[in-house]
Amino acid sequence: PAAFYCGLLNSQPMGFYSPSQLVQDAKRHDIEVRPVDINCSGWESTLEKPSRQGEIASTQPAIRLGFQRIKGLKQNTAQRIIEARNNAPINDLKDITHRAMIDKGDLARLTEGGAFKTLSGHRYQTHWQARGLMPESPLLGSQGANARTSVSTHIDETPVILPAPIETDDLRADYTSLGLTLGRHPMAMLREQHDLPFHRCKRATDLTKINHGRFVRIAGIVTGRQRPSSASGVLFLTIEDETDNINVVIWTRVLETYRAAVTQGRLLLIKGVLERKASVIHVIAGHIEDLSIYLEHFSLKSRDFK
Structure with missing residues (x-):
């Protein structure tokens, strides 16, 4: 079943069922579905070794959602991320942004898709960290580089810890960016x-x-x-x-x-x-x-x- 769901997710858009329906149905059948992750995801959804216990969960692979689930994310950006982490482990947001040459638009899309949660903890923290990543301007030359270094150093020396989004905010971001959620179903919250x-x-x-x-x-x-x-x-x-x-x-x-x-x-x-x-x-x-x-x-x- 896990391979079947994974194949359908990678074949979208097609057929009667949306990605959200497929994920919800997989979860109801005790198949573990994992989020898009900067450290683990490929362009397409993939199968991974399960970690949960259960009659079905322990025998079926887990599904790892791919970068293609993030609305608007360019495939070549995802490929550069994969190549960069294959060359060396990802240290932090600044490291992967620089090595994979992630532009401002795709950095925002990855953030909204929750792809940096293993690095920063949650979307709000990622947004804050991303604001400090100032690309060097060709008009400013070395002054731009110095300004970027100054800002980065300031952030490193005075870290700001933001509160995590409330559940409904995370849910809205999930559906807006991914078209699905791995959190609670909206009806459970409304009920x-x-x-x-x-x-x-x-x-x-x-x-x-x-x-x-x-x-x-x-x-x-x-x-x-x-x-x-x-x-x-x-x-x-x-x-x-x-x-x-x-x-x-x-x-x-x-x-x-x-x-x-x-x-x-x-x-x-x-x-x-x-x-x-x-x-x-x-x-x-x-x-x-x-x-x-x-x-x-x-x-x-x-x-x-x-």
Whole structure:
């Protein structure tokens, strides 16, 4: 399974499942997924020796996310990083920035992608350290070099330790840069806020214990929409929460009533009737509410097919 997930991650963009869905599903199957790391990652995702215990985790390789997951990062920059660390271990942010000739834009992208966490601890600390890496200006000549040395020396002599980002800030940065997170699922965080309606919604795993024909309230992030021409106007929706995916059927009449929410919403609360046949479970939607405002600043996109 780990090799399968890794192969799909390296084949993106393709198919019905997004990188976020693949990573969430791998984690649910007890496969260890490791973050992009300046010391370990290749351009593509790779398999590594597992370190966790468990019936599956101990027998399956871990997946190391590759630099290609970082939005906008140039492949030749990643290749220079790999060559530099193969020649000598990375000492710190300044060392790898200089040896791999990382420009300002890619330095920011690597920082936002969390690639320097093993060097600096967290994104805020990396941002602070990166501000002190002043490239030499050809207009300033030796004065520019002296200024850079002066700033670097000042930073070395007076280190500043910044507090780590709060969980929601890290989550936003993960989705914006990587399109996925290895932290907690957004729904798990939203469900903890009892002033929001999500704590009253059933999770995907809860649906397995509910009888056919019962009313249910569910909520999740939209990961896919399908409206096959052979389905007579019926739309099939997939939403994801912290436990699994939920399949939702939206009849034409309901679709016309809640068209804006269905076609544009990223986070939906759905009231409907649960239907099951053996192990197959889906929800027939009756009422749909768009609560995407609670995902503001997250970069979450669905896969839409016709």
